[in-house]
Amino acid sequence: MTMYRAEDSRYETMRYRRSGKSGLRLPEISLGLWHNFGGYDAFENGREIVLRAFDRGITHFDLANNYGPPPGSAESFFGAMMDASLRPYRDELIVSTKAGYTMWDGPYGDWGSRKYLVASCEQSLRRMKLDYVDVFYHHRPDPETPLEETMGALDYLVRSGKALYAGISNYGSEDTKRAAIILRELGTPCVIHQSRYSMLDRRVEGGLTGVLADEGIGGIWFSPLAQGLLSDRYLSGSIPAGSRASKSVFLKPDRLTPALVDKLNRLGDVAKGRGETLARLAIKWLLRNPATTSVLLGASSVAQLDENLRALEGTPLAESELSMIEDILAMPE
Ligand code: NDP
Numbered sequence: 001m002t003m004y005r006a007e008d009s010r011y012e013t014m015r016y017r018r019s020g021k022s023g024l025r026l027p028e029i030s031l032g033l034w035h036n037f038g039g040y041d042a043f044e045n046g047r048e049i050v051l052r053a054f055d056r057g058i059t060h061f062d063l064a065n066n067y068g069p070p071p072g073s074a075e076s077f078f079g080a081m082m083d084a085s086l087r088p089y090r091d092e093l094i095v096s097t098k099a100g101y102t103m104w105d106g107p108y109g110d111w112g113s114r115k116y117l118v119a120s121c122e123q124s125l126r127r128m129k130l131d132y133v134d135v136f137y138h139h140r141p142d143p144e145t146p147l148e149e150t151m152g153a154l155d156y157l158v159r160s161g162k163a164l165y166a167g168i169s170n171y172g173s174e175d176t177k178r179a180a181i182i183l184r185e186l187g188t189p190c191v192i193h194q195s196r197y198s199m200l201d202r203r204v205e206g207g208l209t210g211v212l213a214d215e216g217i218g219g220i221w222f223s224p225l226a227q228g229l230l231s232d233r234y235l236s237g238s239i240p241a242g243s244r245a246s247k248s249v250f251l252k253p254d255r256l257t258p259a260l261v262d263k264l265n266r267l268g269d270v271a272k273g274r275g276e277t278l279a280r281l282a283i284k285w286l287l288r289n290p291a292t293t294s295v296l297l298g299a300s301s302v303a304q305l306d307e308n309l310r311a312l313e314g315t316p317l318a319e320s321e322l323s324m325i326e327d328i329l330a331m332p333e
Contacts, residue, residue, distance in 0.1 A: 004085035006092075007055040013312065014057025019218030019293045022191040024134075024165060026094060026294040028287055029309060030060035032222065035244060036300045039073030043080070045301070050081055052302045054089065056309055062194075062220075062296055063128070064098040064139060065120050071103060075127035082129045093134070097124045098169060098194075100139025112142030112150035121162050136163035137194060140170040151179055155186040169194035173207040180215040190217050192293065197221035199230055199267065199282050199329055209291035218293035221286055225297065225308075227251040229260070230282035235268050237261040244300075260333045267328055270321060276314065279304075283311035285325060 016025040031053045037046040050061065067074035075097065086093065099120035102110045109116060121136055136157050138150055154166040166188050168179050176193060183190045193212055197204045198221070212219050225231055228244050234256055245251045264278065271281035286295050299305040317325070 004051055006051075006089060010055050010057050012057075014059075015312065016059075017218075017293045019165075019192050019220075020212065021216030022165065022189065022218065024094070024191055024218075026060050026218070026220065027058050028292075028294060028312060029058060029283070030062055030220065030294045030296045031058050031305070032062040032296045032298050033074040033078065034062075034064070034067050034222075035248065035298055037074045037077045038068035039070050039076070040068075041077075043077065046077055047081060047084070048302050049299055049305055050078075051085060052305055054086070054093075056305075059092055060094040060096070060294060062096045062222075063124070064101070064137075065103045065124050066101050072123070072127055075124055079127050079129035090130075095128065095130060095133050096135035096137060096167070097121070097128070097133050098137035098139035099124075100137070100142070100169070112138055112145040112153075114149050114153040114156070117150065117153040118157065121157050125162065132161055133163050135165045135167050135192060137167040137169045137192075138171075141168075141172070141175050147175070147178055148182055151182040151186065155183065155188040158188045165191045167192035167194060170196075173211045176208060176211050176217070177215065180211075180217060190215070192218045192220055194220050194222055194296070196223050197286065198224050198226045199285055199325070200226040200333075202329070204291075209289075212291060219291045220294045220296050221292065222296045223298075224286050224295045225279055225282055227298075229255070229264065230267070231279040231304075232268065232277050234261070235265055235278070242300075257333060259331070263328060263331055263333060266331075267325065270324055270328070274314070274321070276310075277307060279308055280311040280314075281317075281325075283308060284317055285322075287311070288317055288322075 015028050018025050063075050099117050103120055157163040158166055180190045195204050233240055233243060239245045239253050245253050268278045271278045283295050286292050297308055
């Protein structure tokens with residue numbers, strides 16, 4: 001493996017947006033390591049994607065304790081990347097991780113107790129070979145643990161220097177409001193909310209995005225391409241070999257109904273009319289929303305990443321295009 005030296009041009013084209021009212025600025029496109037960077041994936045492919053991302057100004061890499069498979073292996077991959085290539089650039093990186101889903105056996109390896117969050121953060125730091133993470137999230141709301149305890153654990157992690165910022169993920173509007181108030185009172189503001197948002201899943205609009213604006217919390221959107229559905233990959237209506245729909249339990253082939261394929265093709269035509277791909281259109285559509293701090297993409301190849309980064313080029317969507325998209329999105333799937 002040759003020594004890595006980051007591209008001198010890495011900050012020339014990427015734009016950065018402030019996360020809510022905080023001092024933290026994130027790239028308009030961030031990279032998530034949920035799929036493709038685990039213990040069963042090719043290390044070299046993951047390495048090339050991460051380094052290409054950093055070379056293009058993607059300073060933010062998103063992980064969670066359970067990413068892999070097996071759980072923990074995406075963080076171990078990232079730790080190996082730190083050792084091999086990224087350590088000299090630590091101060092240019094925003095690395096996030098999370099705890100909230102099942103991670104280890106017994107009563108302390110899941111949900112939202114202080115015991116789980118603090119132990120999990122320690123484990124994540126060891127796997128990623130980091131002294132601190134930049135953002136630590138509670139990954140999903142816990143209906144049984146008092147919110148005060150879970151937010152208290154985030155506050156503790158920030159105060160103890162294990163994390164620089166606190167975030168929440170998959171919280172609904174009401175819980176987000178309550179969490180924001182508790183954290184503010186503790187003196188550790190909630191700076192970021194990670195939620196699913198794409199042309200095919202607009203549940204955050206109105207409710208959650210309103211709360212984020214009111215509370216000064218940034219919005220970072222996961223599965224912005226609906227796990228790849230919003231790309232040219234599935235327009236033929238079949239499932240390409242090696243695609244996520246061919247192998248992941250999180251995207252089942254029966255999601256690709258004829259009505260959805262029709263909708264994707266109509267969206268693809270709007271993209272074509274602009275000389276763009278569906279993936280670029282889907283990313284641009286999210287970036288035009290003022291509630292967006294960052295679009296959190298996945299990628300299984302450098303070619304996909306490069307293609308997606310082209311969403312930062314060209315003209316923004318015109319009102320006429322937005323209203324065409326709105327009509328298409330209103331169609332049944
Ligand atoms: P996307 O919607 O961006 O899907 C990424 C997948 O789409 C890729 O792995 C690839 O799949 C396909 N793809 C990407 N670009 C292209 C392209 N240009 N052409 C064709 N196919 C393309 O996001 P993810 O669902 O991967 O989520 C992104 C990140 O969000 C995660 O890594 C994670 O960090 C975070 N996340 C957080 C969650 C939470 O609960 N907080 C939950 C889920 C994700 P392939 O090539 O394999 O078909």
